[in-house]
Amino acid sequence: MTTLDQVKRGQKVEIYSIPDELIRAQAIRFGVAEGVIVTCSEKLPAGPVVISKGHQELAIGRGLAKKITVKVAS
Amino acid sequence: MQRHCHDLTATIEIPANKKKLVLVGNPNVGKSVFFNELTGLYVDVSNFPGTTVEIHKAPYGEDILIDTPGVYGVSSFNDEERVARDIILHADVVINIVDALHIERDLFLTQQVIDMGIPAVVALNMMDEAKDSGIIIDVEKLSKLLGVPVIPTVAVAREGIAELKTAIGKASCGNADPMLEDEFKRISADGISRADALLVLEGDEEVALCHDTAPQPLREEIYLRRRLRVNEIVEQVCKDVSAKKKLNKTLGQWAVRPFTGIPILFAALYAMYWFVGVFIAQTVVEITEELIMDGMYREFITSFIFRFTAEESFLGELLAGEFGVLTMAPIYLFGLLLPLVIGFYLALSVMEDSGYLPRLATLVDRMLTSLGLNGRAIIPIILGFGCVTMAVITTRLLGSKRERFIATVLLGVTVPCSAQIGVIMGLIAPLGFNYFVIYFLTIFIIFVAIGTFLNKVLQGESTHLLIDLPPLRLPRFRNVVAKTYTKSQAFMKEAAPLFVLAAVVITLLQVSGALSWLQDVISPLTVGWLWLPREATVSFIMGIMRRDFGAAGLYNMSLTPAQTLVGLVVITLFVPCIATIMVMVKERGWKEGSYIWFGSLVIAFFVGGILARIIS
Numbered sequence: 001m002t003t004l005d006q007v008k009r010g011q012k013v014e015i016y017s018i019p020d021e022l023i024r025a026q027a028i029r030f031g032v033a034e035g036v037i038v039t040c041s042e043k044l045p046a047g048p049v050v051i052s053k054g055h056q057e058l059a060i061g062r063g064l065a066k067k068i069t070v071k072v073a074s
Numbered sequence: 075m076q077r078h079c080h081d082l083t084a085t086i087e088i089p090a091n092k093k094k095l096v097l098v099g100n101p102n103v104g105k106s107v108f109f110n111e112l113t114g115l116y117v118d119v120s121n122f123p124g125t126t127v128e129i130h131k132a133p134y135g136e137d138i139l140i141d142t143p144g145v146y147g148v149s150s151f152n153d154e155e156r157v158a159r160d161i162i163l164h165a166d167v168v169i170n171i172v173d174a175l176h177i178e179r180d181l182f183l184t185q186q187v188i189d190m191g192i193p194a195v196v197a198l199n200m201m202d203e204a205k206d207s208g209i210i211i212d213v214e215k216l217s218k219l220l221g222v223p224v225i226p227t228v229a230v231a232r233e234g235i236a237e238l239k240t241a242i243g244k245a246s247c248g249n250a251d252p253m254l255e256d257e258f259k260r261i262s263a264d265g266i267s268r269a270d271a272l273l274v275l276e277g278d279e280e281v282a283l284c285h286d287t288a289p290q291p292l293r294e295e296i297y298l299r300r301r302l303r304v305n306e307i308v309e310q311v312c313k314d315v316s317a318k319k320k321l322n323k324t325l326g327q328w329a330v331r332p333f334t335g336i337p338i339l340f341a342a343l344y345a346m347y348w349f350v351g352v353f354i355a356q357t358v359v360e361i362t363e364e365l366i367m368d369g370m371y372r373e374f375i376t377s378f379i380f381r382f383t384a385e386e387s388f389l390g391e392l393l394a395g396e397f398g399v400l401t402m403a404p405i406y407l408f409g410l411l412l413p414l415v416i417g418f419y420l421a422l423s424v425m426e427d428s429g430y431l432p433r434l435a436t437l438v439d440r441m442l443t444s445l446g447l448n449g450r451a452i453i454p455i456i457l458g459f460g461c462v463t464m465a466v467i468t469t470r471l472l473g474s475k476r477e478r479f480i481a482t483v484l485l486g487v488t489v490p491c492s493a494q495i496g497v498i499m500g501l502i503a504p505l506g507f508n509y510f511v512i513y514f515l516t517i518f519i520i521f522v523a524i525g526t527f528l529n530k531v532l533q534g535e536s537t538h539l540l541i542d543l544p545p546l547r548l549p550r551f552r553n554v555v556a557k558t559y560t561k562s563q564a565f566m567k568e569a570a571p572l573f574v575l576a577a578v579v580i581t582l583l584q585v586s587g588a589l590s591w592l593q594d595v596i597s598p599l600t601v602g603w604l605w606l607p608r609e610a611t612v613s614f615i616m617g618i619m620r621r622d623f624g625a626a627g628l629y630n631m632s633l634t635p636a637q638t639l640v641g642l643v644v645i646t647l648f649v650p651c652i653a654t655i656m657v658m659v660k661e662r663g664w665k666e667g668s669y670i671w672f673g674s675l676v677i678a679f680f681v682g683g684i685l686a687r688i689i690s
Contacts, residue, residue, distance in 0.1 A: 025151075026146070026151065028297045028301050031182075033301055044332060048330075050543065053178075055175055055176060055545070056178060057326075057543040058541070058543065059432070059539060059540075059543055060538070061449070061539030063443070063538045
């Protein structure tokens, strides 16, 4: 178990928990919910983490990524 | 009283007997192109979440077609969602536009509309791009699973529009989540519509308040079930046969990676500088201003006016004098501003239409975080380079009050609007690239300093970035031209009366002697501290009327390069134009509004004086 900001580019992870109900609701709309497997497609130095799932890409600010816990899937 | 409780027919003036067809879709799916195709009227086409804030409506046969802001779901997370929600709740038929490339994301909204029990039809748009990306969609099966008609379309090429029109008549209620039924029974006893009931179940406080009932805590449960349902549908109808990585995907990655993204950003800014600042501000303006307006037009209008009234009379001054309503106002408006504004909006529309803006938000997120903002704030900032007034309004889409205040201050103090940039570029370009760099750095340092300072002193916490990155695409010519036209027209409509008013006020000040009195009063500051000629005071006073007006005033003075630079820096940082001040007070209240106003005055003169000493 680790947080999303620790994930390396190209790594696949399973989302374990997302803080804050409002952010969870927004993430579900984009197809990202707890239990979903995503790929870290980009990571900016001290900046946002970009995750992708199929053709969907989401940029997540570093501060938020620190609060999202994930399980490394592969 | 909540907005939702109002009768929609009264809020946006729709005859009660007309059927309301509502266009619904995620941001950036080409909704506005459909609106245009279905009604024959062109409406702004946006590529960035958050740029279609206005509501567009038009007659469609016997009925009325209403466009809504692009949203990812129906709820009340922000203003646009509230606007979209209120319109959707009153819809007789929903025309849901779905991006075939983004079907997994978009069908969430589709399923929500279906769960609301509103008759719907789906237009599966951008089928050409989906096909190019190797996505095959079984349209018939999708229609069967959703329970509503699904029409494949390529809106910009007018494909599928006729079929969509036929299908609107066949709109149906679709297959809702069966588990919702029991929950509906529980609350629909109060006699509320099924659509309203769903939002109450999903915990929408405003809708619940309208019906005097308590919001239910079921949002997450319903959302998750809907997400799973959508994922199952997508799995059954979609096949991804793409083999190789597409060029636009690679480019999209380059745009957010700092190593390549920063050079791309600078290349984009330089291209803009060249196009607006060099080509338009010099080559084009030379023809429109010097040759046509200042040459031919001025001669024509003055000789015409002075046939009826003496040159020295008050009326003569007012109409055709140095700051005349028929001389200065139209010459600046059409000779100088119009070409610059068109040039700027062309460049901005290309950035918007290509999907570059959200990537830019990701790239600059890190930097904006230290200013107490997140990457999203780049939207109002970029818009501010178009029109600060408009940008201040869009600060509403930022997540917290704190962010909205910081963004408003940065916009009011440091961001010059398109018209002003045009004039600034026009004045700086002849001085050479070095002066441009000094100007840019000065403003940039102030920008960072103000943001960092406010981030330190203001209480509370800012929100984090969470943004969707749509695929990069080549901007479509038709969208870009139409968007530029709409925006330039809107700008001129707003600017023209203010210019005329400014001409009247300044003539009055001049004829009554107030202008030279003000010049005397302020001149110690202008001459003694900023080392500028006395007349520069006029520019500053004009700058309050419209910011660009102030910069344009410097055109007619003989200044040294250093003086020009100082004058421009002061005018950039100086108080925002009257329209912006009014919007700031409206959005932020009198107290914060006057802080920003007074603060910008102090900063402008302070920085100007320091700069004058440094560069001499």
